[in-house]
Amino acid sequence: MSNIDRAMVHLNRKISERETNHSISFDEFLENLATRPSLVVRNAFQAFHDMVREYVSVERDEYPNDPESIKYVKYDCSRLFVNGTDRPFFADRLFANRFIQHVDAMRSSARQNKIYIFEGPPGSGKSTFLNNLLLKFEEYSNSDAGMRYEVVWKLDSRGLEQSRHDMPDLSGNHNGNRERGPELLEIPCPSHDNPLLLIPREDRHSFFDELFQNDEFKQKLFSSKEYEWLFRDIPCTICSSLFDSLVQRLPSSLDVYRMINARPYRFNRRLGEGVTIFNPGDKTLRMNVLGNDHLQNRLDALLGDASPVRYLHSSHAKTNNGVYALMDVKAYNAERLMELHNIISEGIHKVEDVEENVSSLFIALMNPEDAKSIVDFQSFTDRIEFIHMPYVMDLNTEVEIYRNTFGRHIDDSFLPRVLHNFARAIISTRMGTNSPALLEWIYEPERYGQYCDHNLQLLKMEIYTGHIPSWITEEDRKRLSAKRRRRIIDESEREGVTGFSGRDSLRIFGDFFTAYARSNKLISMSNLVTFFTKWRTDLNEALPEGLLDSLIRNYNYSVLQEVKESLYYFNEDQISHDLLNYMFAVNFEIGSVVVCRFTNDRLEITEDFLRSIEARLMGTTVEDDVRLAFRRETQKEYASRTLTQEILVEGKAPQQTGLFRSLHDSYVHNLKGKVMEPFLDNANFRRAIKDYDTVAFNMYDKRIRDDVSFLINNLCAPRFHYTKQGAREMCVYVIDNDLARRYPS
Known part of the structure; x- marks a missing residue:
């Protein structure tokens, strides 16, 4: 073979592997169903959920063993929104958690008769988000993992003509005079129905009961709300009327199912198949009724002119079981949104005098000021699920956007923490200055004046990233219940709609980086402060009062801790030994003599013994009542959780328990305080x-x-x-x- 021949063979193989679109018989489809039920039995919402969960992974939960955890985890969305896209979208931690919660809810049938509106201010990246999301959904749907089947009829003209031979010709024509066409007439379902819908609804329960083994999937199929659609939905009018017509003409329903095939549902956004998106300037169609005269004539020839099968559908059929999206609800898209009212409420669309089923995932983008176009329609607003999409509020994501735009080499020009502090300054303009949730938790913000601003914005930024700062006292740390943490996170729903937009921040960062980046000197905090206070005083006016001073104090504390930790020599074995003895000793009365089950040391439980270790845990200036309360709390935690749950039930080593780690952190923290x-x-x-x-x-x-x-x-x-x-x-x-x-x- 020549190089050209080899290249063409290779190209043909690749295209064939990627674009295979062959149909299979209904029996083969059922075989696939029996072996891979969870993949074959999926509607648009389940497939969308599976796509997101396929592309998004959980990167970490900083506090996995925290009993007050709210499962506010770090999601890695790069495969969904960044990799393989022309314009990456960076989902911050707040939005990623919000998005995943809605996607998980979409899987259940209770959330499917809705339109999902992503609402956010201009410059928040809504358009980029939606384009990348639909790109990945199209990619996933055309892959093996995301493939779903649709109905394609293959009518045997010989069998049907024979069945019509003995039937009266209501048109007055002679059947034998009709032009004979090909033996098989292929009719695709324009609504992309799942072939399972062609099993009569009243027979589906018994059919699946016979088909599936008594396994986990069968139990879920009959009990879970996410599969209610399979027992509720009916096929499109074309398929149902064709099925009814064939049942009347053919000897057995088995003959009908032999004419039903299944093929992969191929998505093509450019053709509007499976995915379609409208921009505000796209005019609406005057005639939203589509048909196929040639196909209709062939159907009439096979079934008779009196056949009830009318091959008519609307453009909505092309995205049935797919995604119908509106890019900004304004101009013509505002009209489209209102036209969706009945479709979303009832799942039905009228095409002339024919009812058309529509079960699509409806998504729209909206600026806050455009919401007035729907506020007067209460019945419609009940069908809308708003998803807040603000400016980036997670400082780590803000920094990642700078790196993506200006290059990852920018880190080499900054002292550590300075780049992130620039992001903190930008994000502060997007936050509220009053936080009831934080003030309910932190009674006296001035106690943290060395590390935080008086509005507690720097603290909230840390919590938004999933991090609880080390400078929070142990008492306040314990008071951070799941309810309080959830209230703090919920405040993000009202933030991020004002302040510096995404476009503003990139422009400001460009000015800052250009002004101070040098090959022989790293950008410092003094450069950052000078930029806002002397170079761009107009920007300083947008920052909350005292924010820059607080950033410096926080920075000073943080770098001091880094230097202390880097100077710190420690004997880990000795620390571990002391803590294990203390955990065991607090369970006994003063004057007892015991052998520690963890170290085998013989311990005389005296006040001096306990006090000596508590001094390393809490410092030497702590009042006796505080020290004794700490001792009682340690004993309670050991008895109620550490020993009974973590060691005896979960089989953890004592050094792996939450109590040991907490004591270890306190011990090391106090040692480091004296290292300089x-x-x-x-x-x-x-x-x-x-x-x-x-x-x-x-x-x-x-x-x-x-x-x-x-x-x-x-x-x-x-x-x-x-x-x-x-x-x-x-x-x-x-x-x-x-x-x-x-x-x-």
């Missing part, structure tokens, strides 16, 4: 940091060289992502600003 004390007044330590990675560094004492090298190497490790230059600059910043004394442990 030896270096606070040591001028040689500061100079050695500046001279690190130079010849002059070798002139310092070995202990200082070891400490500085240990510090810099830890800051450059993957956990903190500093470069050597950035680590040196940050350490000098911490020392020169005396942050260790300004932020005592």
Whole structure:
């Protein structure tokens, strides 16, 4: 074979694999149904749910063992909205959780007679979101994993003509004078009906009872609401009238089913098959009645002119069991939305004097100001499911948008945390300055003045990313119940409609990056503050009062913790030993002598013994009543959950329990608070940091060289992502600003 022949054979194989569209008999379809029921028995809503769940994965839940968890998890939506798209859409954590909740609800039949309107301000990415979503739905529906079957009739003209030979010709013509056509007449169902709908509705229960084994799927089929459509829906008027006509003409219903085939439902947005989307400027059709004269003539020739089969349908049939979408509800799309009222409510559309079934997933995009076009129709608004789609509120997603637009190399120009602090400044303009949910949780915001703003916006941003800051006290951490956390997340439904839009933020970031990016110096917090307060004072007016000062305080605290952690030497075995002894000892009275079941140590339970470990857990200045309350709470947690549930029932090692991890965090936190004390007044330590990675560094004492090298190497490790230059600059910043004394442990 020549190179051309090989290339063409390869191309033919690839296209054949991708575009196969052969039909199978009804018997073969039932064989597929019996072996893969959950894939074959799917309507548009179930397929859409499966598509989203196929492309979206759960990346992490930061607090999986938290009894107060609200399952606010990090979803990886890149395969759905980013990969393989012309314009990526970045779903932040808030929107991803909101979207997945609605998608899961779509799977049940109770949520299917609705239109889903994604409402958000201009510049929130609605159009990009919908285009990418429909692109992936089309891709998935044409794949093996997403394939669904539709009806295609293959009428045996010889058998039908023989059946008509003995029937009176009501038209007055002689049957034998009609022109004989091909032996098989192929008639596709224009509404893309699932072949199972051609089983009479009253017979479906007994049919499936015979077909399926008594397994999990059969139980779900007969009891779950998501499969109610299979027992409720009827085939389109064309298929049902054709079925009825054939039953009357053929000896047995088996002869009818031999003429029913199934083929893959092929989606093609450009042709409006399975997926169609209308822009506001797309004019409505004057005649929304479609037919096929040639096919109608052939049907009349086979079945007789008096046949009730009329091959008429509307454009809605092309997206039945697919997606019908409106890009912005305005102009002509506002008219289309109102025309959908009866279709969505009843699932029926009138085509001349024929009723047409419509069971599509209806999606629309809307700006908040356009909602007035539907507020006067209460019966319609009951059929609308609004999904809030604001500007990005998750700072990690905002940063990812900058990286996608300007290139991932931008990280190399910033000191760690500065890029994210720029995102915090932008997002603050999109948030409310009053949060009843946060104020109900944090009674006195001023207690956190060293780490947070007085409006608690920085705290809310952290919670929106799924993170609870380490500077929250243990008492407040325990008061963060699931109900309180849910109320905080729910406030995002009213945010993100004002402030800097997505387009604004990209333009502002471009100005900032251009102004300060240099090859020999990293962009710092002072650059960020200067940009907003001196370079672009107009932008500073849009920021909440005091936000920049709070960002600096939060930044100072955060980098100090990084430096402390990077300096920290610890003996993990000794810490673990102390904590296991303490967990065991708090269960016994003072004066007892016991052997710890975890360490085999012989323990004398004295006040001094318990107090010595509690000092490392809580510090030496804690009042006795607070310390004793902590001891009682530890004992209660150990007895009610740690021992009885996690160790005895779940088989966890004591070091894997939630109580141990909590005690470990407190122990380490208090040790780290003192780690910088030896270096606070040591001028040689500061100079050695500046001279690190130079010849002059070798002139310092070995202990200082070891400490500085240990510090810099830890800051450059993957956990903190500093470069050597950035680590040196940050350490000098911490020392020169005396942050260790300004932020005592």
